[in-house]
Amino acid sequence: MARRDEIIAFADELLDAGSFRDYGPIGLQVVGADEVTRVVCAVSASLELFGAAADAGAELVLVHHGILWDNEPRVVDRRMKARLRTLFDADITLAAYHLPLDAHPEIGNNVLLARAIGIEVDGPFAGIGMGGQFADPPTIDELAQRCVAAVDREPLVFASGPERIERGAVVTGGGARYLADAAAGGFDVLVTGEAAEPTMMAARELGIHVVAAGHYATERLGIQALAQRISDRFGVPWQFVELPNPV
Numbered sequence: 001m002a003r004r005d006e007i008i009a010f011a012d013e014l015l016d017a018g019s020f021r022d023y024g025p026i027g028l029q030v031v032g033a034d035e036v037t038r039v040v041c042a043v044s045a046s047l048e049l050f051g052a053a054a055d056a057g058a059e060l061v062l063v064h065h066g067i068l069w070d071n072e073p074r075v076v077d078r079r080m081k082a083r084l085r086t087l088f089d090a091d092i093t094l095a096a097y098h099l100p101l102d103a104h105p106e107i108g109n110n111v112l113l114a115r116a117i118g119i120e121v122d123g124p125f126a127g128i129g130m131g132g133q134f135a136d137p138p139t140i141d142e143l144a145q146r147c148v149a150a151v152d153r154e155p156l157v158f159a160s161g162p163e164r165i166e167r168g169a170v171v172t173g174g175g176a177r178y179l180a181d182a183a184a185g186g187f188d189v190l191v192t193g194e195a196a197e198p199t200m201m202a203a204r205e206l207g208i209h210v211v212a213a214g215h216y217a218t219e220r221l222g223i224q225a226l227a228q229r230i231s232d233r234f235g236v237p238w239q240f241v242e243l244p245n246p247v
Helices: 004-014 045-058 076-091 100-101 109-116 142-150 176-185 198-206 221-234
Strands: 026-028 039-044 060-065 091-096 117-127 130-135 156-158 167-171 189-192 209-210 238-239
Touching: 004 026, 004 060, 004 091, 004 221, 026 109, 039 045, 039 221, 045 060, 045 076, 076 091, 100 109, 100 221, 109 117, 109 142, 109 167, 109 198, 109 221, 117 167, 117 176, 142 189, 142 209, 156 198, 167 176, 176 189, 176 198, 176 209, 198 209
Parallel strands: 039 060, 039 238, 060 091, 167 189, 189 209
Antiparallel strands: 026 091, 117 130, 130 167, 156 209
């Protein structure tokens, strides 16, 4: 058992949450029980997730994509009402770490995926991403298979770069907008979650590969690493709730 506020303070400090301007509240979003005996984590907040957490007896839910986004209505509609009721009824705390969890140099989504596909990370890219050199430069087909092994998703590939990929940039989730930055930075490939409509032609014209391995799939790693850090520090068990999303 651990104190909720101590866990949140630990996560905030670990992820340097105060240094980020995000699209919604970072860290604590809904207050639940003072004491935590079990943690549930997942990629995104949803009614299904909150129900699963209640069934598991968790007092704390950690997510990458939380609620209360800046671009959402300020009305508590039927969807939000059901989500909040489920959290309130089970006395569950909700905490969300979006950009801080993307950018972290040890347990972030980007650094973990970069290392999983063979990139020797040498620094940040585009603020929240990571970039570096491949120790064993792959072909685009070989890199695609590395991504499959890392995230268990067949990626969308735009093969427009060199035969052997020397340098790679990784921005998980919706990172297609950083394609021109990757090309300008001397990277041979951008590995991301989602491609956008202009991505294919932009990649072709810039002479760079794009591997889009799924927004959800590429952002499963960091939240589990955060939950493990919390478990190591406070001795509370955790579990990941898999709610597959084809996007």
